[in-house]
Amino acid sequence: MGNPLSWSLADRCMTAAIIVLVASGLFTVAVWVGGGTPFVPVDTDAAPLVRWIALIHLQPWWLILVLAVRARRPGRAASPWLAIATVYLFAVTLALFTLVTGPFAAPGWIAFLGGSIVGYLLFERRHARLGVVAYLALVMTGAALVHERPWAWIDQIVPRDTRMPSTTTLLGQAITSTGLFVLVLALIAFIIDRWRDREARYQKLARTDWLTGLTNRRKLMEIGAREVARARRYGAPLAVVLIDLDHFKKVNDTHGHIAGDRVLARAAAVFAAAIRDVDTVARFGGEEFAILLPDTDARGALEVAERCARKLAAAPLDVGAAEPLIVTASMGVADTAGPSADLEDLLRRADDAMYRAKQGGRNRIVEAPRADAGPMPAPAAPAEPAEPGAQTATAPATGA
Numbered sequence: 001m002g003n004p005l006s007w008s009l010a011d012r013c014m015t016a017a018i019i020v021l022v023a024s025g026l027f028t029v030a031v032w033v034g035g036g037t038p039f040v041p042v043d044t045d046a047a048p049l050v051r052w053i054a055l056i057h058l059q060p061w062w063l064i065l066v067l068a069v070r071a072r073r074p075g076r077a078a079s080p081w082l083a084i085a086t087v088y089l090f091a092v093t094l095a096l097f098t099l100v101t102g103p104f105a106a107p108g109w110i111a112f113l114g115g116s117i118v119g120y121l122l123f124e125r126r127h128a129r130l131g132v133v134a135y136l137a138l139v140m141t142g143a144a145l146v147h148e149r150p151w152a153w154i155d156q157i158v159p160r161d162t163r164m165p166s167t168t169t170l171l172g173q174a175i176t177s178t179g180l181f182v183l184v185l186a187l188i189a190f191i192i193d194r195w196r197d198r199e200a201r202y203q204k205l206a207r208t209d210w211l212t213g214l215t216n217r218r219k220l221m222e223i224g225a226r227e228v229a230r231a232r233r234y235g236a237p238l239a240v241v242l243i244d245l246d247h248f249k250k251v252n253d254t255h256g257h258i259a260g261d262r263v264l265a266r267a268a269a270v271f272a273a274a275i276r277d278v279d280t281v282a283r284f285g286g287e288e289f290a291i292l293l294p295d296t297d298a299r300g301a302l303e304v305a306e307r308c309a310r311k312l313a314a315a316p317l318d319v320g321a322a323e324p325l326i327v328t329a330s331m332g333v334a335d336t337a338g339p340s341a342d343l344e345d346l347l348r349r350a351d352d353a354m355y356r357a358k359q360g361g362r363n364r365i366v367e368a369p370r371a372d373a374g375p376m377p378a379p380a381a382p383a384e385p386a387e388p389g390a391q392t393a394t395a396p397a398t399g400a
């Protein structure tokens with residue numbers, strides 16, 4: 001399952017709603033069929049009221065479930081208020097159960113301990129902690145009202161002849177139970193936090209290239225699949241730029257693999273700085289990079305590729321040689337329109353264009369034609385070197 005915080009907010013709220021509906025449903029069946037047993041003595045006047053409370057308190061959870069299911073639809077996003085409402089309704093539900101079964105009896109505290117674990121797993125720490133505070137406040141307030149009876153209607157819920165602990169006993173139970181609860185919950189929260197941090201590190205490793213810090217190929221394919229689905233749904237353009245650093249093997253052979261790693265890191269930083277926040281740049285493999293450009297056609301992708309080429313050529317790297325190393329790249333650009341979007345075809349055509357750029361002398365950008373646009377045009381001739389006299393690991397640098 002991984003880290004539940006990686007799920008969508010709607011999925012987490014829906015999971016909490018299902019858990020409570022199942023658990024509260026079992027409680028409701030028990031109090032209706034057994035007249036309150038095993039939670040409330042059958043012969044008490046409060047048993048009928050408990051049955052109706054058990055039934056009524058389920059209704060808001062159906063609303064939470066419906067809202068969460070609606071928020072899971074494509075193109076929708078769950079509001080943070082849905083998480084807040086879920087957490088606080090969770091606290092109210094568990095507080096009612098605790099008060100019904102006895103403010104300091106085992107069933108309520110065990111239920112809330114389990115609820116706290118679920119809350120810490122599914123929601124952010126701040127929301128889970130606020131839920132804990134709300135629960136404690138509701139339970140303490142409810143217990144005090146039952147004990148002190150400031151209003152006459154409380155006698156109808158809990159008759160005066162019901163045995164109640166003294167104020168001293170009640171205070172002692174509250175302090176002891178709360179202290180033990182906080183200790184156990186703090187330990188559980190510590191364990192969950194450590195597990196959550198570890199899961200976050202593993203997920204970052206699974207989607208990030210360790211050398212460049214960019215998105216890796218696996219994650220790019222996941223993002224690409226989502227963007228293709230969106231392009232199909234809305235008829236939006238989608239483009240990709242595939243980049244191959246020119247003569248990278250020569251860099252490794254001449255200057256060593258440490259220098260090669262620095263070249264990759266420098267290129268990654270240049271490409272990441274040249275794109276929008278909504279774009280994705282990834283290390284595609286070896287010395288190859290890919291840039292995914294949502295809502296962008298071939299013309300816009302060419303502009304991005306040219307900007308990347310200029311910035312890369314304008315960032316010479318000192319590798320300990322007499323002259324700084326100018327790195328250039330061969331790039332292939334492809335785009336596709338919404339209904340015909342296909343990720344594999346898009347990458348294949350960009351890859352073909354990139355290899356045509358390499359075959360045409362490297363250090364250039366080639367645009368792939370649409371599937372029905374006929375044969376691919378020949379790549380343009382290379383331009384003059386970007387910085388005469390500077391050492392280059394490629395064919396003459398482009399002025400693009």
